[in-house]
Amino acid sequence: MRQHLRNTGSAVLALLAVVTVCTAQEANPLLRVDVRRVQISLGFAGQQILICGQVPPGTNQVVTVIEAPPAGEVRLMRKGRRGPFWLGVAQYAVGNIPALYKVSISCPGGNVVRPCPDQSILASVNRRLALDALVVGPQAIIRRANVRVLRGTWSVKDRARLFDGLWELEASQELYSIDPNGIHLTKDGRYFCKSVIPAHAPEAKYTITAYFLNSQSLLDAARVELFVSRSGIVAMLARLARRHAYIYGAVTVLIALAAGWLVGVLFHRRRRSPA
Amino acid sequence: MACHGGHPVRTGAAAAAAASGGSAETRCLSCHAAERFIQGPGFKPPVLAATPEHNIHAAARRRETCAAASVSCFTCHGIHGTAPIESPDSPVCRARVATTCGSCHAPEREAYLASVHGRGVRMGMESAPTCVSCHGAHGVQGARASQARTAPEHVVYSCAGCHEDPKVTHATGLSGDVVIGYETSVHGLAYQCGIHDVATCVSCHGSHRVVAPDDPSSPVNPTHIRETCRHCHGAVTGRMIQRIDHVSRQGGGNPIHGLKIYLPVAGTAINPLLASGIGTLVGFLSGIFGVGGGFLMTPLLIFIGIPAAVAAATDSAQITAGASSGALSHARLGNVDFRMGLAMAAGSLPGGFLGVDLVHLLRGMGDFDFILKLLYVLLLAFTGGTMLVEGFRALSRRPGGHAPGGPRKVGWMHRLPFRMDFPASGLEISVAVPILAGVSVGILAAFLGVGGGFILMPMMIYMIGIPTRVAVGTGLFQIMLTCAYVTVAQAVSNHTVDVVLAMALFIGSTIGAQLGVLISRRLRGEQIRLLLGIIVLVVMGALVYQLAAHPALLIQFAHSGGGS
Numbered sequence: 038m039r040q041h042l043r044n045t046g047s048a049v050l051a052l053l054a055v056v057t058v059c060t061a062q063e064a065n066p067l068l069r070v071d072v073r074r075v076q077i078s079l080g081f082a083g084q085q086i087l088i089c090g091q092v093p094p095g096t097n098q099v100v101t102v103i104e105a106p107p108a109g110e111v112r113l114m115r116k117g118r119r120g121p122f123w124l125g126v127a128q129y130a131v132g133n134i135p136a137l138y139k140v141s142i143s144c145p146g147g148n149v150v151r152p153c154p155d156q157s158i159l160a161s162v163n164r165r166l167a168l169d170a171l172v173v174g175p176q177a178i179i180r181r182a183n184v185r186v187l188r189g190t191w192s193v194k195d196r197a198r199l200f201d202g203l204w205e206l207e208a209s210q211e212l213y214s215i216d217p218n219g220i221h222l223t224k225d226g227r228y229f230c231k232s233v234i235p236a237h238a239p240e241a242k243y244t245i246t247a248y249f250l251n252s253q254s255l256l257d258a259a260r261v262e263l264f265v266s267r268s269g270i271v272a273m274l275a276r277l278a279r280r281h282a283y284i285y286g287a288v289t290v291l292i293a294l295a296a297g298w299l300v301g302v303l304f305h306r307r308r309r310s311p312a
Numbered sequence: 313m314a315c316h317g318g319h320p321v322r323t324g325a326a327a328a329a330a331a332s333g334g335s336a337e338t339r340c341l342s343c344h345a346a347e348r349f350i351q352g353p354g355f356k357p358p359v360l361a362a363t364p365e366h367n368i369h370a371a372a373r374r375r376e377t378c379a380a381a382s383v384s385c386f387t388c389h390g391i392h393g394t395a396p397i398e399s400p401d402s403p404v405c406r407a408r409v410a411t412t413c414g415s416c417h418a419p420e421r422e423a424y425l426a427s428v429h430g431r432g433v434r435m436g437m438e439s440a441p442t443c444v445s446c447h448g449a450h451g452v453q454g455a456r457a458s459q460a461r462t463a464p465e466h467v468v469y470s471c472a473g474c475h476e477d478p479k480v481t482h483a484t485g486l487s488g489d490v491v492i493g494y495e496t497s498v499h500g501l502a503y504q505c506g507i508h509d510v511a512t513c514v515s516c517h518g519s520h521r522v523v524a525p526d527d528p529s530s531p532v533n534p535t536h537i538r539e540t541c542r543h544c545h546g547a548v549t550g551r552m553i554q555r556i557d558h559v560s561r562q563g564g565g566n567p568i569h570g571l572k573i574y575l576p577v578a579g580t581a582i583n584p585l586l587a588s589g590i591g592t593l594v595g596f597l598s599g600i601f602g603v604g605g606g607f608l609m610t611p612l613l614i615f616i617g618i619p620a621a622v623a624a625a626t627d628s629a630q631i632t633a634g635a636s637s638g639a640l641s642h643a644r645l646g647n648v649d650f651r652m653g654l655a656m657a658a659g660s661l662p663g664g665f666l667g668v669d670l671v672h673l674l675r676g677m678g679d680f681d682f683i684l685k686l687l688y689v690l691l692l693a694f695t696g697g698t699m700l701v702e703g704f705r706a707l708s709r710r711p712g713g714h715a716p717g718g719p720r721k722v723g724w725m726h727r728l729p730f731r732m733d734f735p736a737s738g739l740e741i742s743v744a745v746p747i748l749a750g751v752s753v754g755i756l757a758a759f760l761g762v763g764g765g766f767i768l769m770p771m772m773i774y775m776i777g778i779p780t781r782v783a784v785g786t787g788l789f790q791i792m793l794t795c796a797y798v799t800v801a802q803a804v805s806n807h808t809v810d811v812v813l814a815m816a817l818f819i820g821s822t823i824g825a826q827l828g829v830l831i832s833r834r835l836r837g838e839q840i841r842l843l844l845g846i847i848v849l850v851v852m853g854a855l856v857y858q859l860a861a862h863p864a865l866l867i868q869f870a871h872s873g874g875g876s
Contacts, residue, residue, distance in 0.1 A: 071504065079812075085496060089505035101799065114870040122859045124682035129868050136470035193616040202867025209865065229505040236572070237580035237617070260805035267576065274576040277808050286803025289629050289811045290796045293818060296794075297636030302756055304830075305644060 057100045061082060066091040068247045068259035074235050083236040086263070088141075089229035092222065093249050094258045098143050098222050099228045100248040102173055103221035105137035105241045105265070113203060115189065122240040127189020136180050137212045140173050141219030141230045152185040166248065169255050173248070174215055176203050240266050267293055340385045340661035345723035361578070368454050388412055393580050405435055406442055413443045423520035432484075446470060455519075462519070464508040468494065469514045516540055538697055553609070570713040576623040576839040584816040586616060591820025595634040599641070599828020601784060601844045603765030604791045609817075609850050620869070622810050625802035628795040629814040634821035641829040642785030648738035653789035655746035656753070656768070663754020670755065682859075689855050691756075695770045696848030700773075703842030704841070737778045737786070745776055750790070765791055766848055773841065780837030 071087040088101055110132040117126035142162060144153035155161070159174050166172055172180060179200050189195070212235065220230040234243075243263040247249035249256045267275055278285045369383040381453045388404050397401040402655040403412040410430060414421020424430045424443070432440025446462055447453070453460035472491040474480045481488035494500040494513070500511045516532050531540040572581040590612045594605035606627050613623035642648050671684075728742030753768045765787060772783040804811040830842060 069505075077574060079574050081574040082570065085505055086707065112870040114868050116863050116866050122682070122865055123858070123861070125870070136399075194685055199867060202865060203425040206865055206867050221500065221502065223507060225507075227505060227507060229501045229507075231501055236574065237578075239579065249429070262374070271574055271576040274811060278577050278803065278809070282807055284798070285811070286800035286809060289803065289809055289814055290632055290799050291632035292811070292815065293629050294636050294792075294796070296815075296818040296822050297633045297638075299826070300639060300826055302641035303636045304641065304826040305846070 046157065050264055065259055065261065067249070067263050069255065070261055071262060073263065075263065075265040077240070077266065077270050079271055080237060084234045085231055086234060087229065087231050088245060089227065090247065090259070092226050093229055095123065095251045096249040096256055097252055098145055098162065098250040099222060100173055100250065101141045101220060101245045102233055103137065103139040103243060104135045105239055105243050106135065106173055107133050108136040108239050113199065113286055115202065127195065128309065129185040130185040130187055131203065132183040136241060137243065138178065139213070139232050140215045141232065142217050143220035143222045144218040158217045162250065162264065165207065167190050171255065180193065212238070234265060236306060238265055240298050256300060283289060316714035337632035346606045367450060369454055380514040383416065396490055409442045409444060413546070420520045427520060427522045428524055432841035437483070439474065439483050440548045441474060466510060467512050467514055468503060477586060490838065495781065509685045510608060511544060524675060559730045573812065573816070575810045575813045577808065578618050578813055580617055582616055587813060587816035588820035591630060591817035592824035595821030595824025596828040597847070598634045599638040600789065600832045601769065601847070602839060603769060603787065604635060604795060606631060608764065618813065621806060621808045625806060625808035626810045626813050626817070628798040629800060629809055630790055630817035630821050631795040632799055633818040635788045635795060637822040638829055639788040639792050641783060641826060645833070646736065648789045649734055649778065650789065651732070652734050652746050652778065653786045655743055656750035656790045657748035659750025660754035660790065663751035667755035675817060685855060685859060689852055692848050692855070694768065695766065695850055696845050698846030698851065699770060703838050703845055706838035706841065737782050739777060741776070780840050784832060784840065809865030
């Protein structure tokens, strides 16, 4: 009985803690997101999210990072020229890299409608974040990635080429990006920016982190979670494809055969009718 | 009695004097605010809003500080003969309300009458707003008062009330997504974050004199836009102008452009019409030449953003649909040798298994993908070149004559055991021949990552000696069987078949296959072989280019299957 009460008490305390955290998160004036959940339905073609909040006093720069957890090991191939042809000269398995990684930075002395004049803005941000052992941008990917060399050489140059290429590859699919002038910082101490969760963003619990910096160091940080998940018929079909693959495959073939037969019959009738 | 009171009855100026003061409201409201009337027809609860707390005119009258102090119920509704507001005789009916308000607010009236809204009302458009649409009727407030619909914190959504209303946008032809466009602009983002001193609709378009952006007098017309922006921004750049253009270029005129459907297994969104178009093209080739079309379909699907694994797997489902449609039509024309097709399918399935295992074995030994591609190029060059040359020769030999079928080189096959009659092909050969052909096609298909139609067709025509038209029909039948099996196998082992994508492709490929069959009936066998030879050589050329051209990205995802 006592054990039961203790368990119940723990559960209530845990629930309270969760509620407190959630409430605190929702009320966090430093970081607000206009949606808490992105639902992927049949008409989903990507969704814009709005991030905004109040900056702590003394802040002169804000950095936001939207990140999806790793979706598994990625196999990459490096192409090289051999004679007249381009072929795969090295192959790597890269693990522990985020499935989506988008960085936005406010540009001091600029606003979002002008290109940021500061070319070294990312380095400047990372210099200040480094005091707290933090880093954003491609360096953050390099720091946490696990690389297994499956074929080819592995030198410092190869490493640089791999990660530059990886960033380029993910950026071409709108999954990685850096916007050095993506956050608007207002005179009355607020900031806002937008970002897009692309149509091919993976299902996951995303984190959105905001870093508030002054000219020397990190002042404060805030984090919220964003859930991206399939819903409705999309979720049902994805589940069927994974859990009942035989039925799913057979139904697909039956639909294919039925479609072929139906159109064949329709065309046959059409050809016969004028005669 | 209710208005003038009992005896002594006040008349004319005395009554008007009494009416112009606070007592006028009191007298009107004594009936109009009474619950029994509010619930009755023709009397509406908003009348209650005409109290000093909710109405700027009533508040001014209480203070008696400005001209608005003289405004009472009678000012707008008249005294005697007041008509319901729907009646054209009412001074506050849609057509007359601007004039009535304008009797005090003359500059605003002139601006409004010149606006698109004012013109719309004059033209009798029900959706065109009047003064009361934005300012309210009895609850009229100061333009920037916090409760007013025209206040900075409400004005965007007040405009949205009409500009996002489908009833209004359908009636007027407006795009309907200007407010969404505004929300994505820097001004809109700030606005949604509670920063209301940014530019809103009225900041750029004006309030009473709103005209279409292509009107030269509009503040957002290209001739004035810089001047308008300069009211808030000191320096105005061209890029700034581009960024604030919030009228969607995707909406309105082209409904196809924004059409997207989410694919549950591929995990991305595509335009279904584009997918159907690709299906039609590939189905058309399939119907003419008896090939599956995987060589074309898979790269096209990857090009429109489908992951390679899903593209290859779903392709097989699409080929099943296209091939079944084409095979059915060819069967009706007597062009399908079912015995031959079943025998080849019996060989191609184990051949495919064997090929997959061999690929895995060889890939582990080094850069096998490149070797496979090179092999494929050589094979395509040989078969394409042979078909082209043979087709030309056949055409030049018998111009205008009917082709009996294909070249029949069946000599060595007569010596093999297990002979069987294949009447549709006009052959009596060993059953081992189609089975072995199937095995070799299966191995090559697994090696090269394509369905194998390109290899099967020349094999049937030149090695086995099946007439070209029967080869086309039989090829489709065999491809249908093989791809149906591959679809289920891919769904089970890799979970990469996307049924939504497949259905979008089916629509096009089945129709395309029928059109292809129609065309193939008008072509002679040698013409079909000649055209197929040309297509095979084009595919080979594309592959050579792919191998030799500088890749757009040096780091690419490594393929785990097929030969490419």
